[in-house]
Amino acid sequence: KKTAIIIGAGIGGIASALRLAAKGYDVSVLEKNSEAGGKMAQFSQEGYRFDMGPSLFTLPHLVEELFALFGKRMEDYLGVVELPMTCNYFFPDGKKIKAWSDREKFLDEVQNSGVTRQVVEEYLEKQSFLYTHTADFFLFNSIHKPSTFVGDAGKKSLKALHKLDVFTSMHQRNQKTFGESHLVRLFDRYATYNGSDPYRAPATLNMIAHLEHNTGAWFPKNGMYGILNALKKLAEEESVRFLFNTEVTGLVTSGREVTGVRTGDCIYPASVVVNNTDITLFYRDIMPNRQKLRKLMKRERSSSALIFYWGMKMKSELDVHNILFSNDYEAEFRGLFKTKLFADDLTVYIFISKKVVSNDAPDGCENWFVMVNAPENVGQDWEEETTRARELIISKINSMLNLDVEKKIEFEQIITPEDIEERTGSVHGSLYGHSSNSPMAAFLRHPNFSRKYKNLYFTGGSVHPGGGIPLCLASAKIVDGMIDD
Ligand code: FAD
Incomplete structure (x- = not known):
């Protein structure tokens, strides 16, 4: 049986482990901490339980897909509810806006915010257009493979390129659309969903609002960590091994192949290695490469x-x-x-x-x-x-x-x-790897594969397509598509 080692038990690492287990690999996840989750953690004390990291959950079908790989159903492991309100906003001048998930209810709520219902409706439609014309290309494929550009997803995005609003900032677009309305601030805020700056990030990213406003905001019935627990349970049922308190300190290579990973004195042999740690940490501590490190450190990090x-x-x-x-x-x-x-x-x-x-x-x-x-x-x-x-x-x-x-x-x-x-291990404590403050940011993210070693792959929030739970899950899906059964 072929052996896969995953370095790091973040959500991207666990999703990769599941996908490789489904391909028939013998999978081990090596994690430096004493438990799984990375940024997605929880703690309980004095009768209170807290999710420590992510709190917003969209695109639950990406989690569902992982259960479907094994013919199982997410609802048997993880209950989720759709939230009636995506967010409850309070403005400094006393204005309050309840962002209802229901489109009509939201439009009713904002109709006295200085813009017409039609303007808001058209804006949300535009974000839906941006998402549907970019997601396949930018989120669910490797943009570092020429084949992606000539495939259907690439053609669809290229055709709509002039409408993708790449050279306007999120804020400029929102201000042009909503003038002095409170909605400028409400929609600018979506830049923070990937740790960016709405005054510089390309308006294409306004599509993040599409996820909450058009596809829904969800919440697990037992808290955000419930997602992690459910995936870990599934992984264990599918014979994925978790080795905690096990810090990877290096790779073992032979020619253009990685043959194993090193943890202090131990070597774990592997036919495939997937790194889920921060990419900058990887080139600093696991596979030191001064040139790559310098390049990565020069780029602006997310907040x-x-x-x-x-x-x-x-x-x-x-x-x-x-x-x-x-x-x-x-x-x-x-x-x-x-x-x-x-x-x-x-x-x-x-x-x-x-x-x-x-x-x-x-x-x-x-x-x-x-x-x-x-x-x-x-x-x-x-x-x-x-x-x-x-x-x-x-x-x-x-x-x-x-x-x-x-x-x-x-x-x-x-x-x-x-x-x-x-x-x-997230370098500088950034939540989403590098920032997305420039039109080129999407292309500058590290690919999901290594150009030097043919069986080394990368997943998680610091590589393509970016941070946040849905994108980490997307990175695992891209890696899956690159590895043979
Ligand atoms: P990470 O979570 O980065 O995990 C990497 C793992 O690798 C860690 O467990 C680490 O211990 C391990 N590791 C590091 N070095 C080694 C080594 N040498 N050997 C072995 N293991 C190692 N996202 C959302 O979608 N919605 C939100 O609302 C949201 N809010 C957030 C709020 C906060 C406060 C934080 C911290 C994050 C938030 N995020 C949110 C971002 C989201 O949590 C991350 O994008 C996602 O969890 C990152 O997953 P990952 O797969 O990149 O792995």
Whole structure:
């Protein structure tokens, strides 16, 4: 039997493990931490459970596909619900917008936001067009293989190239469409779904809104980590082996082939190796290559996050996903990508899984995941930055939600970009590898295969097609298509 080694048990690694197991490989996943998940982690303390990383879940069919590989059904492992509201928005001038998943209800909600119903409807249709004309080419194929360009997906995207809005920024397009309306801010925010800057990222990325507004926002009945648990359980049933506390320190090669991976003194032989660690870490620590490392380090990285996990002794009027916008969004992104320090006012994201998962907090309490976008870790004084951000966040919540929030916090844990880097190996703590702030970013991402070694592949959020759960799953699918049975 052919042997596959996966380096890293992030969601991209587990999806790759499943796909190779389905091809008949004998698969082992080597993970440096004591548990699976990488950025997608959870913890429980003092009666509260928190998802530590991702909280937004779209395109559940990509998870379903992994069960179907083995003739199994996702619903037997993972229950999901469709959320009636994608996000509950609060603006600094007191305006509130509930972004209902139902198109008509959302249009009703925004009709007094200074634009006509038709403008919003046309905008959402445009995002649907962008997605359907780019997804096959950019997300589910390798754009580093010439065959993709001449295939059907490539032809479809090239035909629509003039409509893809590559040379306008997300913000410019949104402002042109919505003028002074609050909807500019609401749709600009989608840039943060891959850690980018709406004032520079190409307007093509406005299509991210299509996923939530046109295809639906979902939530697992037992929390985001439920996705990971379900996939891991499936993998174990299909004889995938997980080796935890096992850090890969190098590769063993012979000519143009990788013959195994090294963990300290041990060698694990392999006929195929799939790397799921951050690509920059890979060329720094696992297969050192100064030239590639220098090139990767030169490119702008995506943003990171500062997160406060609060056990709250209260029941709020909030929803699962809530956003409290800052006054000056542009200043925030200057802070994230230029000065690399927090701005003086911050957009605050509050995620409460207890709204769906009743066991996630004791009765009468809520588990608040309070996050602000943070710059990548370049050695800032995180203690000082955290103290400053915490004050800003608390005063913002107090004034916008009319609360005395500090009095309600009975449990607190904090993670900084430095902690994210330390725990997941994501270089500089970036959540999504490199940023997508330029029209060329999609093409500059590392391919899903190695040009040097014919049996070495790459999956996960730092390589093509990018970060976030759906794209990590897409990367595993692309790798699958490149490996023979
Ligand atoms: P990773 O999660 O990066 O895992 C890589 C694994 O490799 C880790 O377990 C690490 O320990 C291991 N590793 C590293 N070095 C070695 C080594 N030498 N040997 C062995 N193992 C090693 N995405 C969304 O879709 N929606 C969201 O709402 C969202 N919000 C987020 C919020 C936060 C706070 C964070 C942190 C991330 C968020 N993301 C979100 C991004 C999403 O979590 C990631 O894109 C995705 O989980 C990355 O998966 P991955 O496959 O790249 O692997």
